[in-house]
Amino acid sequence: MKLAEKVILGDVRALGRAISLVENEHPDKHALLEQLAPHCGKAMVWGITGSPGSGKSTLIDRLLTHGESHRKLAVLAVDPTSPQTGGAFLGDRLRMQSHAQDQRIFIRSIASRGKLGGISSATGDAIKVLDAAGYELIIIETVGIGQSEIDVRSLADVLVLVLNPGSGDSIQLLKAWIVEVADVFVINKCDKAEANRLSADLDFFQSLKMPTAENGRRPVVITSATLDKGIDELWRTLLNCQDNLVANGSLRDRRARRIQEEISDLVAAKMQEELTRFMNDTGIVEKLSASSLGGGKSIYALRDEILSEFWKDFYKSQ
């Protein structure tokens, strides 16, 4: 039986393998995604983001225990890749191992592979594989991030930002663009001092009524993942959020935007690849750069010259 057929039937080993294929840019990847595509588009996708050690993995572990209404749940946990060696220490699932034997739950660790947006470029494709395998809810845990890594926004239906007490004053919230795109705020580790202060800072932030805000005031849920506090409320808030997105039509808009972004990224990446190959094969940059050394043509003029050569070559080869 073909890999795609096994994935659609929910074979866990095939699913593990299929995610490896999309992660590694395997030659069979396009064919696989092609076969899976008709089975995609049903899963809810939640993104959980926040700084390192804010409790994302433990919160997901707790949320999974509240997912009994769902037949199949999956987690994609992204951890950073070493920029030096390309290796990765993938330690998120350690916090979720109590679910390792639950047949409904599939957890997969993913290395970020040098992408700085908090997820890896394979995450979007891994979501498609899980979606086709019938997972109703897919939770993405980003790399621990800070202020502006918002790539997960385009992949997730609902985005949760996990904050901790004592992680800075209201100025930190005003600077961080990630707060703009979150649908739900979680104040985790609420047993720590200054949880009320962070809650007040968030209230202040939300009272500023940004004209661009999509949904106005967004929910704030106060939790302690290790003490299992507030998890019920978080689970209900997230389901509610998803329902609202369906009801007011913005889920459709978000998913349309997601697909548009994915397509334009793919086209841009392909173009970049073609262009890089052209420049490497012809050595045109090296050849033309001489005419800019020590005065002469501007680099912009040279750019246009190189591009016009590229297009000539491109159309010739089509």
Added chain:
Amino acid sequence: MGMKIRILIAKPGLDGHDRGAKYVARALAEAGYAVIYTGIRQSPEAIVRTAIQEDVDFWGLSLLSGAHNELFPRITQLLRQQGAGDIICFGGGIIPQQDVPALKEQGIEAIFTPGTPMQEIIDFIEANRHRVRAA
């Protein structure tokens, strides 16, 4: 493009001493592999499901409690039952030399006891990477 080697480092049983497992996991990550660490006190069933979900090529078991003769073979046996017997297995920890031949017979292909230079484990992986299924 080649497939990135994925390695699971797992601690079965009740033993909570994971300095060695963390050291090996980190060192293998620094050597350029993608390493998944399960944490301590994992059941054989949980480790096997993890290995399959994570689609690993190798897995290393670490145990210091003396239960290796029970737990290591149990895990390789479960993996074979699940059709994942092709994952290459190694082990480490406090393992008496006289236990090693029996463990090897059960499919734990190499045993690295305390004091083993890290390079030996890396050499083992490199020497066996040609056996990793091309997918």
